[in-house]
Amino acid sequence: IAVMTHQVSSPFLKPFFLKTPISPLRQRRHTLPASEFRNLTPQDAISVFEIEREAFVSVSGECPLTLDEVLNFLGMCPELSLGWFEEGQLVAFIIGSGWDKERLSQEAMTQHVPDTPTVHIHVLSVHRHCRQQGKGSILLWRYLQYLRCMPGLRRALLICEDFLVPFYRKAGFKERGPSAVSISNMHFQEMEHMLCGQAYARRNSGC
Numbered sequence: 001i002a003v004m005t006h007q008v009s010s011p012f013l014k015p016f017f018l019k020t021p022i023s024p025l026r027q028r029r030h031t032l033p034a035s036e037f038r039n040l041t042p043q044d045a046i047s048v049f050e051i052e053r054e055a056f057v058s059v060s061g062e063c064p065l066t067l068d069e070v071l072n073f074l075g076m077c078p079e080l081s082l083g084w085f086e087e088g089q090l091v092a093f094i095i096g097s098g099w100d101k102e103r104l105s106q107e108a109m110t111q112h113v114p115d116t117p118t119v120h121i122h123v124l125s126v127h128r129h130c131r132q133q134g135k136g137s138i139l140l141w142r143y144l145q146y147l148r149c150m151p152g153l154r155r156a157l158l159i160c161e162d163f164l165v166p167f168y169r170k171a172g173f174k175e176r177g178p179s180a181v182s183i184s185n186m187h188f189q190e191m192e193h194m195l196c197g198q199a200y201a202r203r204n205s206g207c
């Protein structure tokens, strides 16, 4: 039986979309890939939420996305998510959705606007056992590379707390000033990453 899962071995991602789900019976016949990057599905929501809960609840008491919102976004726009799996276990993920305004507003936290040039990155999170190993930066880099290959996308936006501004700056994001969004009295910086105009990256990305 041919291997059904597609392991991306190149550091550059080609655009990919959800594949037909493989039945659990079929999946068991294969060795789990050591390392795999793929879009998330609603079936991954529990693993996503567990990582998110551990990462955020102990720190701020709030997750960027509730379990319902995770399910919602993974149902509506799975192609704007990316998970990193090691031996079948989720170790890091990004969830994005479409947005249609210049800046992010409170409504952007729960909405997906399809067919727009802007991706709103809601959350990037790395399992606590895997932090400080470069995984967050690598996943973000691959995600941006992947977005560049999707037709019609022009930029990625996110909000973050001040302490993560240097992390996103290193990944190529530029500060756009304080965000209008606040969650439980927390304040954020808005950051932007342009996806176009990087002919060199595109030429070598296998798009």
Ligand SMILES: CC(C)(COP(=O)(O)OP(=O)(O)OC[C@H]1O[C@@H](n2cnc3c(N)ncnc32)[C@H](O)[C@@H]1OP(=O)(O)O)[C@@H](O)C(=O)NCCC(=O)NCCS
Binding pocket: 055, 056, 064, 122, 123, 124, 125, 126, 127, 130, 131, 132, 133, 134, 135, 136, 137, 138, 160, 163, 164, 166, 167
């Ligand atoms: C932030 C996060 C995604 C980074 O992933 P990672 O794999 O640990 O990061 P990398 O190993 O690629 O890079 C490490 C860099 O991240 C930054 N960083 C990570 N956590 C940080 C923290 N708590 N405070 C300040 N900077 C931090 C630093 O710039 C660090 O570089 P340094 O060690 O040279 O200072 C990860 O720590 C995480 O999931 N944290 C909890 C959830 C979160 O805050 N998510 C982001 C908001 S949506």
